[in-house]
Amino acid sequence: MSRDRCPNCNSEEIVSDFQRGESICSNCGLVVSRLIDTTPEWRAFSGEEKAARSRTGGPVSALKSDYGVSSQISYGNMDIHGKKLEPNVMAKMRRLRWLNRRDSRSQIRNLRIALRELRRIASQLELCEEIAEAAATTYRKALKADLIRGRSIESMVAAAVYLAARQYNNPTTLKDIEKTINADRKVIARCFRLYVQELRIRPTPIDPAVLLSRLCNELELTTATQNEALKILEESKSRRLDMGKNPLSVAAAAIYIAGIRTGERRTQQQVAKAAKTTPVTLRNRFREIVDSLELANVIVKRGAASAPVYVRDPWKFD
Numbered sequence: 001m002s003r004d005r006c007p008n009c010n011s012e013e014i015v016s017d018f019q020r021g022e023s024i025c026s027n028c029g030l031v032v033s034r035l036i037d038t039t040p041e042w043r044a045f046s047g048e049e050k051a052a053r054s055r056t057g058g059p060v061s062a063l064k065s066d067y068g069v070s071s072q073i074s075y076g077n078m079d080i081h082g083k084k085l086e087p088n089v090m091a092k093m094r095r096l097r098w099l100n101r102r103d104s105r106s107q108i109r110n111l112r113i114a115l116r117e118l119r120r121i122a123s124q125l126e127l128c129e130e131i132a133e134a135a136a137t138t139y140r141k142a143l144k145a146d147l148i149r150g151r152s153i154e155s156m157v158a159a160a161v162y163l164a165a166r167q168y169n170n171p172t173t174l175k176d177i178e179k180t181i182n183a184d185r186k187v188i189a190r191c192f193r194l195y196v197q198e199l200r201i202r203p204t205p206i207d208p209a210v211l212l213s214r215l216c217n218e219l220e221l222t223t224a225t226q227n228e229a230l231k232i233l234e235e236s237k238s239r240r241l242d243m244g245k246n247p248l249s250v251a252a253a254a255i256y257i258a259g260i261r262t263g264e265r266r267t268q269q270q271v272a273k274a275a276k277t278t279p280v281t282l283r284n285r286f287r288e289i290v291d292s293l294e295l296a297n298v299i300v301k302r303g304a305a306s307a308p309v310y311v312r313d314p315w316k317f318d
Contacts, residue, residue, distance in 0.1 A: 006030055062136040063119060063129075065111040073097045107143055110153065114139055117157045117181075124180045125172055127165065135164035141199055151191065155183045159191035166203040171211045173248060175276045208242055208251040209233050211275075215248075215255055218274045219266050222311050229258035236289050245285065248275045253285035261297050265309045 004014050006025035013026040023032040060067045073096055077085050085093065115136060122132040139160040142148055148156055158177045165172040174192075178185045195201055209230060216226040232254040236242055242250045252275035259266050268279045275282070290298050 004032065006032060062133045062140065063115055065108055065115055071100070073100050110143060110148060111140070114143075114148075114153050114157050117154055118161065121158060121161050121177065121180050125161070125176060127161070127170065127172065128168075131161070131164045131168050131170060134167060135160040138163055138195060138199070138201070142195060145198060147194060147198055151194075152183060152187070154181050155187045155191045158183060158188045159195055162188065162192055163195055163201065163203055166206060169204065169207060169210055171206070171214050173276065206247040208237075208247040208254070211248055211251040212255065215251055215271075215274050219255065219270060220310060221255065221259065221264055221266070222262075225255070225258050225262045225264045228262055229254040232257055232289065232293070232295075235293050239292055241288055241292055246277065246281070249277045249281045249285045250289075251275065252277060252282055253289055256282060256286055257289060257295065257298055260299070261295070263309060264311050265301075265307070267308060270308065 004023070005012055006014065006028060008030045009025065009028045011025055011027035014023055014032055015026050016023050021034055023034075024030070025032055073093065075097070077090055077093070079085060118132060118135055118139070121127075122135070135157070139157060142156060142160070158181050162172065162174060162177055174185045174188055177188060181188075196203070212226055212229055212233070216229070229251075233242075233251065236250065236254065252271045256266065256268065256271045258264075259271075268282055272279045272282045289295070
């Protein structure tokens, strides 16, 4: 309620109606003035939602070395009135721009290199922004704990991306990341263990079921075979057959068994190549699941009878 007076009846009972954009005298009904709505254009239904949506300036991002809140000096040589700057002032502004770009702290220089590499890896692997920001946050923690010293920035960034993908249950493997950088998978795994041990991060194991869709698409399998493989995986997990095993090899074995049972066969070499494993590992997981679940109608054919069978999925439209 405003303390202004009504010019008609001199009353102080002025009510502000923000829905109609008017200030109204509650005594005589006179519209005293028009209001400008200063409330935000968004709505929030909880305190957390309001805090997340409220903003001043650009959004803060962990993918920027300064979180996106640093100031920038314009490259124009005009003052606020549009007049050209004096030569001594122009030289001073050039000096200030250079100092603004340069940072004497080695951590900031390290972050700029690392975050540029992180964005490149995330782009090639088609990872979402949430995973990239989680990887950047993990790398910042390692940098603060002085874990980067003496190690490759590229390998530490790759390990942070793999850790973030594990945390978000994304089907990204070390072999996928190895293709995007010039580092060995063993080095990335060593950096990953360093994150886990020093930062006390406990990533959740990869669920083989998450990898099914990716492998089935690569092998051009129908939805029926994918559903059958999912059932086999659920039975295997209930008997803890996936404990201590490579999730890709377990998912590949379930797909291979499902293809045999539905008649949509794929060769062991095809399935192993899609899962980035070896046919020997695939056969070992295959025997473990078949013997433990006592699956029927699982007969491995040889010769011409083992040729791949491709079936058009009725649920997919060209």
